Amino acid sequence: MDPADEIPWDGLEEVLRGxxxxxxxxxxxxxIEDDRGELRWHQHDIEGRARRILFAQLAPLLERxxxxxxxxxxxxxxxxxxxxxxxxxxxxxxxxxxxxTLGWPPEQFVVKDRGRIAxxxxxRTLRWSLDHLAVIRRDAIRVExxxxxxxxxxxxxxxxxxxxxxxxxxxGIRPTSADVRALKRSGQPWSRxxxxxxxxxxxxxEDLITFARQHLLPDDDIRWRxxxxxxxGKLLKxxxxxxASITSLRPLSGAVNPGPAYRIDLHGQRWDLWFxxxxxxxxxxxxxxxxxxxxxxxxxxxxxxxxxxxxxIPGEKAHAFECKFGEAGYIARDxxxxxxxxxxxxxxxxxxxVTSRVVGPDPKIVSSSEAAWKDLAVGIIGPRHMDSLEF
Numbered sequence: 337m338d339p340a341d342e343i344p345w346d347g348l349e350e351v352l353r354g355x356x357x358x359x360x361x362x363x364x365x366x367x368i369e370d371d372r373g374e375l376r377w378h379q380h381d382i383e384g385r386a387r388r389i390l391f392a393q394l395a396p397l398l399e400r401x402x403x404x405x406x407x408x409x410x411x412x413x414x415x416x417x418x419x420x421x422x423x424x425x426x427x428x429x430x431x432x433x434x435x436x437t438l439g440w441p442p443e444q445f446v447v448k449d450r451g452r453i454a455x456x457x458x459x460r461t462l463r464w465s466l467d468h469l470a471v472i473r474r475d476a477i478r479v480e481x482x483x484x485x486x487x488x489x490x491x492x493x494x495x496x497x498x499x500x501x502x503x504x505x506x507x508g509i510r511p512t513s514a515d516v517r518a519l520k521r522s523g524q525p526w527s528r529x530x531x532x533x534x535x536x537x538x539x540x541x542e543d544l545i546t547f548a549r550q551h552l553l554p555d556d557d558i559r560w561r562x563x564x565x566x567x568x569g570k571l572l573k574x575x576x577x578x579x580a581s582i583t584s585l586r587p588l589s590g591a592v593n594p595g596p597a598y599r600i601d602l603h604g605q606r607w608d609l610w611f612x613x614x615x616x617x618x619x620x621x622x623x624x625x626x627x628x629x630x631x632x633x634x635x636x637x638x639x640x641x642x643x644x645x646x647x648x649i650p651g652e653k654a655h656a657f658e659c660k661f662g663e664a665g666y667i668a669r670d671x672x673x674x675x676x677x678x679x680x681x682x683x684x685x686x687x688x689x690v691t692s693r694v695v696g697p698d699p700k701i702v703s704s705s706e707a708a709w710k711d712l713a714v715g716i717i718g719p720r721h722m723d724s725l726e727f
Contacts, residue, residue, distance in 0.1 A: 337699055339553060339554075339559060340549065340553060341697075341698075341699055342559075342563065342661070342697035342698070342699055342700075343553065343559070343562055343563055343566050343697075344563075344566045344567065344569075344570050344698065344719035344720075345545065345566065346569075346570065346573065347566040347567060347568070347569035347570030347571075347572075347573060347719060348545060348548060348562065348565060348566040348569050349545055349569065350569035350570070350572050350573040350576075351364075351565055351566070351568055351569030351572060351588075352544045352545060352548075352569070355544060358383075358544065358547060359379070360587065360588075361382075361544055361547075361548070362379040362380075362382040362383050362386075363379050363587055363588065363589045364565055364587070364588035364589065364611075365382045365552075365558065365561045365562070365565065366378055366379045366381065366382050366589070367588055367589040367611070367612060368561045368564050368565070368612065368644075369612055369614070369644075380475075381479075382552075382558065382561075383475065384475040384476070384478050384479045385479050385552075385555050385557070385558055386547075386551040386552055386555075386558075387471070387472045387475040387476050387479075387551075388475065388476040388479045388480055388483065388555075389550075389551045389552075389554050389555060390472055390476075390535075390539055390551055391472050391473055391476035391483060391486070392476075392483075392486075393535065394469070394472070394532060394535060394536075395486045395487055397528070397531050397532050397535070398469075398486070398487035398490055398491060398532065399486075399487045399490065400528050401487065401490040401491075401493075401494060401525060401528055401529075401532075402490065402493060402494070402525050403489045403490055403493055404493050405493045405494070405496050405497050405500065407493075407525060408462070408493070408494065408497055408525060409497070409500070411523075411524070411525055411526070412458055412459060412502070413458070420446065420447075420448050421446075421447050421448075422444050422445070422446060422447070423444065423445050423447050424443075424444060424445070425445065426445045426447075427445070427447050429447050429448050430445050430446065430447050430448075431446045431447070431448050434446040457511075457515055457518060457519070458519070458522070458526055458529075459502055459503060459506045460506055460507065460508055460509040460511075461508075461509070461511045461515060461519065461529065461533055462497070462503065462508075462529060463498065463503050463506045463507065463508035464508030464509055464510055464511070464533070465508070465529060465532055465533045465536060466494055466495055466497065466498055466503075466508070467498070467508050468536050469491070469494070469495070469532075469536070470495055470498075473491060510537060510540070511533050511537065515533075516530050516533055516534050516537070517530075519533065539551070548562060559661065560659075560661035560662070563659060563661045563697065564644055564659040564661070565588075566719070567644075567645065567657060567659050567695050567719055567722075568588075568611055568645050570719045570722050571609075571645060571647070571657065571722060571725075572598070572609075574722050574723060574725055575600055575602065575609075575727075577723075578602060578603075578727065579602065579603070580600050580601060580602040581600070581601040581602075582598055582599075582600055582609075583598060583599040583600075583601075584597070584598055585597060585598060585599055588611050594615035594618070594619065595615065595619055596608035596609055596610050596619075597609055597610060597611040600647065602727060603727075605649060606649070607647050607648060607649050607727075608646075608647070608648050608649075608650070609645070609646070609647050610642070610643075610645065610646040610647075610648070611644075611645060612642065612644065613642035613643045613644070613645070613646035613656070614639060614640045614641060614642030615640070615642065616640075616642055616646065616648075616686065617640045617642075618640075620650055620686065622685050622686065624640040624641065624681075625681060625684070625685070626638060626640065626641050626677075626681070627639075627640050641677060641678070641681065642678070643656035643657060643658055643674075643678045643692070644657060644658050644659045645657040645659070646678075646682075647727070648682075648686065648687060649687070650686060650687065651686070651687060651688075652687055652688070652689065653687050653688070653689040653690070654682045654686060654687040654689070654690045654691070655690075655691050655692075655693070655725075655727070656675065656678045656679065656682060656690070656691070656692040656693065657692075657693050657695050658671055658674045658675050658678065658692070658693070658694050658695065659695050660694055660695065660696050661696070661697060663700075664696075664700055667694060667696040667700060667701075667716070668694075668716065671694030671696065671716065672694060672714065672716070674694075675692040675693065675694050675714050675715075676692070676714055678692050679691075679692035679712050679713075679714055680712075683711060683712050688711055689711050689712075690711065690712050690713075691712075691713045691714075691715070692712075692713070692714050692715075693706075693714070693715045693716070693717050694714075694715070694716045694717070695717055695718065695719060695722075696716065696717075696718060697718065697719075698718040698719055698720050700718070701716065701717060701718035701721070704716065704717040704718070704721040705717075
């Protein structure tokens, strides 16, 4: 099965709509809790894992690079540059013809120095590429130490150029498409720099949804977080289709100022929409029964439990969504246990009418199903079934 088929991309596009940069995406993915209720990663962890994937994509290209810095330096073509200056004494390079025009015998001398400067396109593109590669490689190794050995000789040689003339005094500039084409026609090693610069340039220019597909989806430990975020977006999309007015209240992060992520106004009612809902207990002034029991019996300071996504009118009704990404047994067993727990706690302390649903990837969910009691229902659905939700 193609991993991309398990992500509801229309939902991810919905939640990403209006976001200005990757920082918001990293923050949201890092804010998603694992099943133990712990925030395992920070924003820079997600960013590092994305760069690990990019470095793996670059690796076959980098392995074709020169193995010594001299190969780069010797390949840099140079241009002649003559500078004119006036001196009080004759020096090597004195232009006697121009000096005579100043009067004779001369009191000042015209000196023309000849120098050589490296080709600016090549040196600036190389410097730009190396600056970005240094960060990408560093973060990739931080996530997976074995990547240090990938194209290690080539990378050490190339990165050392940043401390040598002319690159030590060169400002890197992102190449244009025409620049990349020119490098491809310039022979080695520039024809081998070109595809690296092209890939780096493309990675910077990607929109968020393309970036997620290319640099986050391949990571197994990020994929389920993408699914979680996409389910939130699917719910937002369904609410908009019902005519809801949606107001974003805070970044999608579990770290600072916990509270509902969105305010939903629908058919004259105002809902709170939570992303990671463990903070509902303190926010609504309730004591978590799970936390109370764990403290009393084990002297264990447990983190409150909360659904992955919660849509609630406090004191009236609630819809909880527990996202489960994995095999059928895991979705059914763990999903059902958590959905029932959230349903029970919500019904007892927060709302007299509760629906709690497990959401698994569409390819795994054959059909939606639901078990209903008096004021409580528990179901298992795929993102495609969210289109028929009623609120």
